[in-house]
Amino acid sequence: MRVKGCDCAIVIKTVSRTMDVPYTEETIREAVSLLYEEAAIEGDGTCRAVRKSGGVTGCVVTPLTMSTAPLLLYLAMGYTGEPLHITVSREIYKYSLKLMPSENSKGFDVIQDRSGGSERILYEGCRVKGFELRFAREEAIKLKLDITGKQEPFYYPYEDTFAKETGEMFNGDNVKYEINGKEYKNIYGLTLASRKEGGTRTELWIKRSLDNGSDVPDIIDEIVITAELLREKYENRHFGTFRITVKRLVLTSDETSVNSAGAVLGQLRYYVAGTVSTEVFSTTSLHAGC
Numbered sequence: 001m002r003v004k005g006c007d008c009a010i011v012i013k014t015v016s017r018t019m020d021v022p023y024t025e026e027t028i029r030e031a032v033s034l035l036y037e038e039a040a041i042e043g044d045g046t047c048r049a050v051r052k053s054g055g056v057t058g059c060v061v062t063p064l065t066m067s068t069a070p071l072l073l074y075l076a077m078g079y080t081g082e083p084l085h086i087t088v089s090r091e092i093y094k095y096s097l098k099l100m101p102s103e104n105s106k107g108f109d110v111i112q113d114r115s116g117g118s119e120r121i122l123y124e125g126c127r128v129k130g131f132e133l134r135f136a137r138e139e140a141i142k143l144k145l146d147i148t149g150k151q152e153p154f155y156y157p158y159e160d161t162f163a164k165e166t167g168e169m170f171n172g173d174n175v176k177y178e179i180n181g182k183e184y185k186n187i188y189g190l191t192l193a194s195r196k197e198g199g200t201r202t203e204l205w206i207k208r209s210l211d212n213g214s215d216v217p218d219i220i221d222e223i224v225i226t227a228e229l230l231r232e233k234y235e236n237r238h239f240g241t242f243r244i245t246v247k248r249l250v251l252t253s254d255e256t257s258v259n260s261a262g263a264v265l266g267q268l269r270y271y272v273a274g275t276v277s278t279e280v281f282s283t284t285s286l287h288a289g290c
Contacts, residue, residue: 014108095279179222203272251269
């Protein structure tokens, strides 16, 4: 098995858009299985194995930028209706997304561009079977897409050039966390993780500092996560913002439940029993067909 490594560029191709995503790490590869043929006579004869392609498997981890966030969050979350145009001093579009099972989401293609275009592999008909949206202080906000597909990959026969995405990245320092209407300053990181095979199961992992008792409730009615690009030109115009709202969370594990005289930095794990929705503001019109 050959794991594709750090000399790759990843291009997402949908019906209406082709976008290079900023690279951090990826392990997209062909899913291979073997069909065994045993010897006809015990102790004699020849055993054979036939290689069978099982499509594509692996993941892509990429930081979110203002340009890529609408498309990548759409692939992760699922699309729900036409974008709402907001009339302000510039063209702004608001996208409302929500989590839905992967079998109901649109397919897309992945082009794996290795060695500056000398080796390009096309994976068609991919879908997202799970994702992790990761927030951490002093780091870019990253999205991990777990990708699956049933079609056998092949070499991409065209010599297209794909413009590299160099847009401004969202950073974990510019994120606001509100739990049941109250802003929390002691959250150091957060991961929204979803698995969509055999039904959707979503969890929220909160990394927080505990020094004065249990301040985050065991049952959360609503948590709102707002990420912003903090520039004066974006203020009061929504652009440079995406917001995630998660409802009805139940605590399943508390890693800060230890005996310690000082502050403890640990993780709370919640099961999401309600809905997950996202609002993304962009200057780009993302068509429903994608």
